[in-house]
Amino acid sequence: MAVTAAGEPLPGQFLTLRVSPFSDPLLRRPFAFSSYRRASVGRGARAGIVYQLRGGATRLLAELAPGSRVDILAPLGNSFPPPAEGETPILAGGGIGLGPLLFLAAALSEAGGPIAPRLVLGVRSASLLPSIPLPPGAVVCTDDGSSGFRGTPVDWIAANAPEGRVRLYGCGPAPMLVALAALAAARGWGASLSAEQWMACGVGACMGCALPRADGSGYLRACSDGPVFEASEIDWAGGR
């Protein structure tokens, strides 16, 4: 998509968009940025999102003609922290949770840190692999073994993680985030996980996208306190 408004997104940040001017579907839909390219001479800025055809809203999105104008609010939320010195960045994406990790992988590669990021993508089956290029060295995992590693990204990482300190970056369905948080805790790794939650406002006003704090002291908002949290901050299984 072409970008015309101000404000450059960082990896982990998201946008909300209105897929139709009508009242059904009603709410704006949140999507993490999967890419961003600055404007340059003769060329506008461009941003990307990754989505999967799931319901009425994504179908309408897919039917938009190239060049259509879409009502977008962005950039929203916080961003992934960079890995600390000596930490190996491992990026685990489940399904369309791939989006923000593609952006992060590109940013880390561009920054040229000493340790190249490793992206691990998990989908249920090969037919659900996204039709977008993955960065060099990316590992594909399928639940049914129809492509790449048979198992989840968490299984692969547990078996193949390098020695030394690791920082996990994750985005995907709740069971995957629960498993990533557990793996990070068991190995003493840092983990920055991006939450997926239904949102109404996207800016911190409605309290709809709450996530339970790990210490039981209340809730944090996925939209404005996150969407990226240190894994130990959130009760990832508490959001059902």
Next chain:
Amino acid sequence: MKPDLRVSIGGLELANPVGLASGTFGYGSEYEELVDVDALGALYTKAVTLAPRTGNPVPRIVETPSGMLNSIGLANPGVEAFIAGKLPGLRGRRCAVFVNVAGATEEEYLEVLERIEAAAGTGPRAGVDGYEINLSCPNVKHGGLAFGTDAAQIERLTRALRDRTRRPIVVKLTPNVTDIAGIAKAAEAGGADAISCINTLVGMVIDVGKRRPVLAMGSGGLSGPAIRPVGVACCYRASRAVGIPVIGLGGIMSSGDALQYLLAGARAVQVGTGTFVDPRCAMGVLGGIEEWMRAQGVERIQDIPALLEV
């Protein structure tokens, strides 16, 4: 000629009839970069309760056909944190600020109002110009809806609140009753300066695959365009039952929607879920009302209800 958009609620003059509904706009700061709140008539804050409330378990929201269900559970920092952290920011507002007050018991409502009254003082720029009393939240176990469906209790509580403030009191009504006219009359008898209606309708969505309700609390409050006809009908009935102004809300997305409420008898409106869909929704509603009045040759907001032909 420029139409006169001013509206009077209990002696308080609002610059125009469009407000932002409680629970959809926080305490005014969250949408700061996107919405010029001070160009609107009023801001109705997120509910304030005596003690802090972390809110209900999640999931708290789900989309429905042309609407949404919420079960937030009046999450708010409590009256003391409101006074320390939110009231100072509200003192700078040029639009009218109605602080939405909620409680589980009658005493809690009174205590919240008394503490805000004491902190706000009586001078200008108090940070609070009036109160909206939430007698109709469907998402808390005690208070809320339990109060909102009992006319005698509404009258008693409104009178007790009336004795404790000179600022305008707006009583927010639920549509989850058999006779909203009787409930509106009870609020008026207790000394309310206005009523606002409607709060959300109780609703439930079930995930068939998981065979359980989507919301952690089971049911929630339905809002959005889906409830608009219910809101318009409630305003129509309530405004014929009482002499005090009725403030209409429920599914307003456009000026046409707002004009339905005004024609039904409302003196002012609130935009709630519409702000989630388009943060500038209320601004568009305001501009459209003014344009319509100009085109129709209507001079004042209070002249609109008489234009309805039934």
